[in-house]
Amino acid sequence: MVEPFDPTSLEGRDPLECGGVGREISKIAEYTIECPYCGNPSFRVEEYVYEVPVFGRILLSVGSCSLCGFKRRDVGVLEEKGPKKLVLRVRGERELRYLLVKSARAAVLVPEVALEYTPTLYSYGYITTVEGILYEFQQAALVACSGEQSQQCKDILAWLEKAVNGEIEFTVIICDYDGLSKIVGEGVIEVGLDEECRALTGYST
Numbered sequence: 001m002v003e004p005f006d007p008t009s010l011e012g013r014d015p016l017e018c019g020g021v022g023r024e025i026s027k028i029a030e031y032t033i034e035c036p037y038c039g040n041p042s043f044r045v046e047e048y049v050y051e052v053p054v055f056g057r058i059l060l061s062v063g064s065c066s067l068c069g070f071k072r073r074d075v076g077v078l079e080e081k082g083p084k085k086l087v088l089r090v091r092g093e094r095e096l097r098y099l100l101v102k103s104a105r106a107a108v109l110v111p112e113v114a115l116e117y118t119p120t121l122y123s124y125g126y127i128t129t130v131e132g133i134l135y136e137f138q139q140a141a142l143v144a145c146s147g148e149q150s151q152q153c154k155d156i157l158a159w160l161e162k163a164v165n166g167e168i169e170f171t172v173i174i175c176d177y178d179g180l181s182k183i184v185g186e187g188v189i190e191v192g193l194d195e196e197c198r199a200l201t202g203y204s205t
């Protein structure tokens with residue numbers, strides 16, 4: 001599993017010193033807006049753009065509120081494509097290793113087993129793999145199922161175990177509402193946002 005990239009690790013550092021992250025990194029904006037949590041005009045955002053192999057230009061955004069301490073971080077690809085639905089059929093280990101960017105506002109679905117991740121105020125963006133997405137679901141299922149012995153819990157945990165091991169074919173769907181997400185690999189289908197994505201409730205501003 002690839003550890004989710006942690007953009008807060010850049011906080012307090014001169015971005016020009018972060019040579020290991022990307023070849024060229026530059027701060028493109030710094031501004032203060034209304035805090036999404038407490039509503040005060042005290043939410044400071046810094047945005048960086050840097051070049052990375054595979055993805056190209058990446059936008060990194062780190063924000064924090066000086067009054068309530070609320071923090072947000074996001075990451076996304078800078079492509080002129082706009083909102084879209086990404087669909088990938090995972091047939092085995094090859095697709096499990098595909099790299100992807102999931103921006104903070106993106107939703108993730110695995111329709112075969114009705115796994116659904118919808119963004120909240122606390123969601124953040126990260127770079128991971130398809131396998132990493134399964135681990136996210138696995139962690140959530142372990143928490144939700146702790147102390148519970150229902151058949152549904154057993155079934156979903158058993159399914160996730162097989163999926164992580166590349167023993168099951170399944171579909172990963174990313175509803176990319178802000179056009180910042182991307183899956184890198186062959187066989188990724190990009191279509192417009194449809195009813196399946198629009199029907200999901202979640203953080204939408």
Ligand SMILES: [Zn+2]
Nearest residue numbers: 035038065068
């Ligand atoms: Zn605040």
